[in-house]
Amino acid sequence: xxxLSRLARLRQxxxxxxxxGIVVGIGDDAAVLAQGAGSLVWTVxxxxxxxxxxxxxxxxxxxxxxxxxAAASDLAAMxxxxxxxxSSLILPESFTxxxxxxxxxxxADAAQALGTAVIGGNLSRGSELSITTSVxxxxxxxxxxxxxxxGDAVALVGPLGMAAAGLEALKRGxxxxxxxxxxxxxxxxxxxxxxxxxxxxxxxxGIDLSDGLALDASRLAAESGVSIVLxxxxxxxxxxxxxxxxxxxxxxxxxxxxxxxxxxxxxxxTFAAGSVAAPFVEIGRCEAGSGVFLQTADRAxxxxxxxxxxHFTP
Amino acid sequence: xxxLSRLARLRQxxxxxxxxGIVVGIGDDAAVLAQGAGSLVWTVxxxxxxxxxxxxxxxxxxxxxxxxxAAASDLAAMxxxxxxxxSSLILPESFTxxxxxxxxxxxADAAQALGTAVIGGNLSRGSELSITTSVxxxxxxxxxxxxxxxGDAVALVGPLGMAAAGLEALKRGxxxxxxxxxxxxxxxxxxxxxxxxxxxxxxxxGIDLSDGLALDASRLAAESGVSIVLxxxxxxxxxxxxxxxxxxxxxxxxxxxxxxxxxxxxxxxTFAAGSVAAPFVEIGRCEAGSGVFLQTADRAxxxxxxxxxxHFTP
Numbered sequence: 001x002x003x004l005s006r007l008a009r010l011r012q013x014x015x016x017x018x019x020x021g022i023v024v025g026i027g028d029d030a031a032v033l034a035q036g037a038g039s040l041v042w043t044v045x046x047x048x049x050x051x052x053x054x055x056x057x058x059x060x061x062x063x064x065x066x067x068x069x070a071a072a073s074d075l076a077a078m079x080x081x082x083x084x085x086x087s088s089l090i091l092p093e094s095f096t097x098x099x100x101x102x103x104x105x106x107x108a109d110a111a112q113a114l115g116t117a118v119i120g121g122n123l124s125r126g127s128e129l130s131i132t133t134s135v136x137x138x139x140x141x142x143x144x145x146x147x148x149x150x151g152d153a154v155a156l157v158g159p160l161g162m163a164a165a166g167l168e169a170l171k172r173g174x175x176x177x178x179x180x181x182x183x184x185x186x187x188x189x190x191x192x193x194x195x196x197x198x199x200x201x202x203x204x205x206g207i208d209l210s211d212g213l214a215l216d217a218s219r220l221a222a223e224s225g226v227s228i229v230l231x232x233x234x235x236x237x238x239x240x241x242x243x244x245x246x247x248x249x250x251x252x253x254x255x256x257x258x259x260x261x262x263x264x265x266x267x268x269x270t271f272a273a274g275s276v277a278a279p280f281v282e283i284g285r286c287e288a289g290s291g292v293f294l295q296t297a298d299r300a301x302x303x304x305x306x307x308x309x310x311h312f313t314p
Numbered sequence: 315x316x317x318l319s320r321l322a323r324l325r326q327x328x329x330x331x332x333x334x335g336i337v338v339g340i341g342d343d344a345a346v347l348a349q350g351a352g353s354l355v356w357t358v359x360x361x362x363x364x365x366x367x368x369x370x371x372x373x374x375x376x377x378x379x380x381x382x383x384a385a386a387s388d389l390a391a392m393x394x395x396x397x398x399x400x401s402s403l404i405l406p407e408s409f410t411x412x413x414x415x416x417x418x419x420x421x422a423d424a425a426q427a428l429g430t431a432v433i434g435g436n437l438s439r440g441s442e443l444s445i446t447t448s449v450x451x452x453x454x455x456x457x458x459x460x461x462x463x464x465g466d467a468v469a470l471v472g473p474l475g476m477a478a479a480g481l482e483a484l485k486r487g488x489x490x491x492x493x494x495x496x497x498x499x500x501x502x503x504x505x506x507x508x509x510x511x512x513x514x515x516x517x518x519x520g521i522d523l524s525d526g527l528a529l530d531a532s533r534l535a536a537e538s539g540v541s542i543v544l545x546x547x548x549x550x551x552x553x554x555x556x557x558x559x560x561x562x563x564x565x566x567x568x569x570x571x572x573x574x575x576x577x578x579x580x581x582x583x584t585f586a587a588g589s590v591a592a593p594f595v596e597i598g599r600c601e602a603g604s605g606v607f608l609q610t611a612d613r614a615x616x617x618x619x620x621x622x623x624x625h626f627t628p
Contacts, residue, residue, distance in 0.1 A: 007437060010435070033433075047438075050441065083335065086356065100324075117339070119347075124444075132360065134448040
């Protein structure tokens with residue numbers, strides 16, 4: 001089964017009588033627990049060597065940074081502010097103390113950049129390096145995937161397709177000024193905590209782009225019971241000259257990178273029409289129906305397959 | 315470096331200016347965050363195939379159960395009640411959907427047994443099966459490792475040495491009525507949440523026995539700045555005939571199993587003299603100084619090496 005079907009299966013399996021105060025369980029960016037007047041928002045994410053990263057592509061400091069940001073991005077998607085993080089590391093026997101320092105420094109840097117800290121964790125031995133990060137945060141009003149309504153504007157903040165272009169350049173060992181910034185996007189992504197917090201009081205729904213715009217938009221659309229129409233011209237404008245240059249050097253289509261490229265950790269949010277909060281930029285709208293569509297300037301539409309980065313489908 | 319030294323190093327590295335409200339960070343059983351009049355208690359723990367378990371020793375349902383209980387036990391040690399758990403699974407490509415169901419059912423069973431639920435998580439591919447569980451709970455008064463004072467009674471609840479005896483029997487493929495219950499202790503340990511909650515209002519310090527009594531007692535002693543004197547006769551009494559029988563069949567010393575055997579997930583707590591709360595049983599006392607000592611009936615003492623299960627020292 002694909003990761004999506006497996007998650008659906010787990011959602012079913014774990015749907016035993018839950019403990020009190022659980023607002024959102026499996027199926028959103030993070031779990032939500034009622035706490036006083038607000039909510040706790042809580043997530044976990046793993047980065048596995050050979051699957052999510054290779055050490056030829058980035059330093060261990062980069063790997064520590066990006067694994068932390070990937071986890072924290074789930075909180076950004078919910079409009080939450082992190083209160084702390086736990087790090088669970090599985091380290092191969094050959095992993096040196098200097099390597100552990102480098103990895104942990106990257107995690108600490110990322111935590112500090114988001115105004116938080118790693119406050120606990122766990123070390124295990126294993127054959128394969130992996131970094132599992134759990135982040136706990138809070139918000140007065142969590143942004144769920146399920147709140148979008150027909151007529152809402154769809155808006156984005158953050159890069160689009162850049163991390164995928166950068167990863168491709170790193171995989172090819174390509175050194176070219178046109179891909180330098182893209183590679184940096186992949187090695188040093190940012191969880192958009194401040195932007196999520198800005199959206200929290202007014203966004204109707206949100207998700208972070210970890211697996212690509214087409215796939216992540218399809219998840220938001222499915223949870224909200226709407227269809228999403230994305231405007232091609234606006235997507236091209238966000239990618240801009242920088243993505244076009246990187247794509248050209250890589251002989252890739254910038255639009256395909258923008259739609260299918262993962263790990264940008266941008267935020268896709270929906271707002272009532274006319275109420276898009278800066279720095280979010282409108283890229284489309286919600287309609288009745290289901291699925292995700294791309295609309296060209298002459299109003300022709302094509303349905304997008306919800307594909308992107310899925311670790312369980314090769 | 316050993317796991318202990320590596321954790322000390324990480325503690326130093328992550329000791330950047332922390333976010334507000336962090337009461338306890340790295341170095342206790344779990345992290346503690348101030349929340350209203352009480353505290354959030356939060357932990358993470360990983361179980362890795364080939365390191366923490368082998369599939370010849372237990373079913374996947376057992377493995378799901380025990381990985382959950384091992385994580386939840388950190389909350390028991392702090393006197394906290396779980397509010398929910400996140401599960402991050404790294405699954406080899408060959409892992410089937412039926413196997414995933416079995417594993418998740420064990421996790422769900424364990425969560426339900428503790429009155430809580432798995433409310434989120436993450437799936438990744440990897441070469442090696444691992445289960446990382448983060449558990450979040452709350453308590454009005456967290457029990458720390460650091461609160462023991464000279465004169466306090468040292469008390470225990472739960473089995474001693476049984477899981478280690480059971481694991482040894484499973485490793486040897488030994489089938490004998492004398493080790494059957496011990497094997498069950500290893501395959502199906504229990505996080506003693508209720509017992510931890512009983513101790514929370516009055517215990518001066520606490521830790522759960524994941525790595526063996528000698529090692530875990532030395533951690534509590536070091537964090538509290540006291541020495542701990544354990545009475546041999548009382549330890550033998552807790553192990554009882556059951557441990558003696560299992561040890562005999564395995565040609566092992568029951569006292570060595572009681573002192574060095576890990577994964578019992580019993581709770582070791584200290585209380586003001588004369589105030590040990592049932593069902594805890596007194597097994598020794600705190601004195602000024604450092605280290606852990608074993609005292610025989612004729613009051614002879616020997617210092618115990620803080621050894622036990624340490625994944626980073628072979």
